[in-house]
Amino acid sequence: MADEFDVIVIGAGPAGENVADRAVRGGLTAAIVEERLAGGECSYWACVPSKALLRPIDLAGEVGRVPGLSLGDIDVDAVLTRRDEAVSHFDDSGQVRWIEGVPAEFVRGRGRLDGERRVRVATADGGERVLTARQAVVLATGSTALVPPVPGLAEAAPWTSHEVTATSKIPERLAVLGGGVVACEMAQAMHGLGARQTTVLVRGGRLLGRMEPFAGDLLAESFAEAGIDVRTHTDVVRVERPEPGGKVTVHLSDGPPLEADELLVATGRRAATGNLGLGTVGLPDNAPVEVDDSLRATGVPGGWLYAVGDVNGRVLLTHMGKYQARICGDVIAARARGDELPAMRDLAGGYGAPQVVFTDPQLCAVGRSEKEARDAGFRVRAVEYDMGSVTGAYLMGDGYRGRAKAVVDEDRKVLLGVTFAGPGVAELLHSATIAVTGEVPLDRLWHAVPAFPTVSEIWLRLLETYGL
Numbered sequence: 001m002a003d004e005f006d007v008i009v010i011g012a013g014p015a016g017e018n019v020a021d022r023a024v025r026g027g028l029t030a031a032i033v034e035e036r037l038a039g040g041e042c043s044y045w046a047c048v049p050s051k052a053l054l055r056p057i058d059l060a061g062e063v064g065r066v067p068g069l070s071l072g073d074i075d076v077d078a079v080l081t082r083r084d085e086a087v088s089h090f091d092d093s094g095q096v097r098w099i100e101g102v103p104a105e106f107v108r109g110r111g112r113l114d115g116e117r118r119v120r121v122a123t124a125d126g127g128e129r130v131l132t133a134r135q136a137v138v139l140a141t142g143s144t145a146l147v148p149p150v151p152g153l154a155e156a157a158p159w160t161s162h163e164v165t166a167t168s169k170i171p172e173r174l175a176v177l178g179g180g181v182v183a184c185e186m187a188q189a190m191h192g193l194g195a196r197q198t199t200v201l202v203r204g205g206r207l208l209g210r211m212e213p214f215a216g217d218l219l220a221e222s223f224a225e226a227g228i229d230v231r232t233h234t235d236v237v238r239v240e241r242p243e244p245g246g247k248v249t250v251h252l253s254d255g256p257p258l259e260a261d262e263l264l265v266a267t268g269r270r271a272a273t274g275n276l277g278l279g280t281v282g283l284p285d286n287a288p289v290e291v292d293d294s295l296r297a298t299g300v301p302g303g304w305l306y307a308v309g310d311v312n313g314r315v316l317l318t319h320m321g322k323y324q325a326r327i328c329g330d331v332i333a334a335r336a337r338g339d340e341l342p343a344m345r346d347l348a349g350g351y352g353a354p355q356v357v358f359t360d361p362q363l364c365a366v367g368r369s370e371k372e373a374r375d376a377g378f379r380v381r382a383v384e385y386d387m388g389s390v391t392g393a394y395l396m397g398d399g400y401r402g403r404a405k406a407v408v409d410e411d412r413k414v415l416l417g418v419t420f421a422g423p424g425v426a427e428l429l430h431s432a433t434i435a436v437t438g439e440v441p442l443d444r445l446w447h448a449v450p451a452f453p454t455v456s457e458i459w460l461r462l463l464e465t466y467g468l
């Protein structure tokens with residue numbers, strides 16, 4: 001028997017949920033298929049638990065910089081309990097209720113495309129449901145951790161983001177493979193919560209290689225002070241773990257082997273498109289689903305297939321997936337009505353997505369780095385400023401260390417990118433996002449006066465350094 005809906009969404013992560021919501025607001029009916037938990041990676045194994053684990057470490061850093069305040073040991077059990085509450089103890093009934101309240105039909109099971117506008121769902125009870133979409137099918141299946149083909153690595157059953165964010169035990173000795181966001185955030189979380197030996201193995205020359213260089217350098221200084229060992233230009237050539245769950249030996253391109261109790265692999269993600277039936281609609285399996293700026297899959301006749309969030313490989317961030325989802329839901333509803341507003345396009349992605357790395361110091365950026373701007377052919381001037389010299393930052397704590405950078409398009413006198421690094425800078429980021437995405441002319445931005453004594457005075461200092 002076929003169930004018919006206007007829109008069928010596969011994957012109930014933040015992106016999938018938001019498509020359904022917007023499509024229904026636009027007057028359509030929707031079903032969402034989810035094989036695990038409504039809420040997706042973000043709610044249970046990524047953003048939410050990782051930030052719950054990092055918050056006490058961030059706060060401890062702040063307290064430690066203010067004379068007159070003292071901090072005892074972090075109560076790790078209490079932190080883990082709060083993390084468990086933050087992930088609703090892996091119970092998605094609240095999210096399912098939200099979906100049903102949209103209202104959209106929630107279908108628990110694994111979805112698979114089966115030709116044009118048809119989705120087969122292997123339901124949790126071993127049965128099958130065949131769903132048909134009148135308007136659109138939206139893929140929102142996210143991504144999974146990528147484990148590189150290092151000899152012995154897969155056999156060692158290393159931790160990925162799933163295990164580290166859900167752990168109830170902090171390893172004594174942790175080796176971390178990768179120097180990106182997951183590696184940095186989780187190395188600091190595990191070390192701050194009691195790992196005695198934390199070693200970060202970075203293939204390249206610095207942490208967070210895609211950000212402005214000072215961001216990774218400041219974090220590396222903070223790691224060194226905390227006793228986290230960062231080894232750059234280091235490749236893992238082989239891994240041994242004779243006993244499942246036992247000691248791991250990591251053989252490196254340089255130096256003696258490293259012994260650890262656990263190994264975390266944080267080397268990026270792959271789009272979750274395996275066994276999704278992409279071949280039945282003429283698309284390649286196991287690759288991100290290419291989309292246009294209305295999030296419609298390219299190369300599918302009839303234009304009924306869309307992809308939002310991690311699965312399209314554009315930007316692997318929750319807020320960007322949700323932004324795409326809002327556009328996608330609106331586009332599907334508008335196309336069903338026969339009208340299409342020009343504003344319904346992914347514009348933000350083209351500027352460079354805002355991102356915060358929730359370490360201490362916090363690192364955040366929006367738009368292009370200086371290198372990216374130059375590589376893209378812009379005529380660029382970049383200015384930097386020491387954030388510790390801003391009164392508001394100095395007042396936040398002794399020894400405040402931070403840096404900011406603005407990348408200016410010299411032809412249009414607008415900002416192409418902004419990076420802040422320092423304690424408590426995350427909340428500054430949206431001001432930069434508005435300036436970059438709004439293409440606010442610098443001589444206009446000059447009249448946005450930051451309050452004294454806030455860290456926001458960094459804006460004034462950057463503009464003064466530029467010459468305004």
Ligand SMILES: Cc1cc2nc3c(=O)[nH]c(=O)nc-3n(C[C@H](O)[C@H](O)[C@H](O)COP(=O)(O)OP(=O)(O)OC[C@H]3O[C@@H](n4cnc5c(N)ncnc54)[C@H](O)[C@@H]3O)c2cc1C
Nearest residue numbers: 011013014015035040041046047111142309310316317318
């Ligand atoms: C450790 C970690 C921390 C992170 N922290 C942040 C952060 O602080 N801020 C941020 O913006 N981003 C963060 N991210 C990235 C963020 O988690 C992802 O960008 C986001 O989850 C993507 O949302 P999504 O809806 O596209 O996919 P997901 O959240 O992955 O959801 C996809 C859903 O689809 C389901 N699914 C997959 N295949 C099928 C199928 N065939 N049938 C039915 N259901 C299916 C899955 O079970 C899942 O529930 C983090 C990532 C990691 C790994």
Ligand SMILES: NC(=O)c1ccc[n+]([C@@H]2O[C@H](COP(=O)([O-])OP(=O)(O)OC[C@H]3O[C@@H](n4cnc5c(N)ncnc54)[C@H](O)[C@@H]3O)[C@@H](O)[C@H]2O)c1
Nearest residue numbers: 148178179180181182183203266267268269316356357358
């Ligand atoms: N706070 C946040 O916004 C946040 C937090 C965590 C994750 N995320 C998102 O999740 C995604 C995944 O994060 P991630 O840290 O896994 O990926 P990433 O792309 O940020 O970093 C991957 C790292 O692994 C390295 N690497 C890749 N292959 C390797 C190999 N074979 N050997 C050694 N090193 C290798 C890369 O050089 C890089 O340093 C990111 O796109 C990120 O934006 C966001």
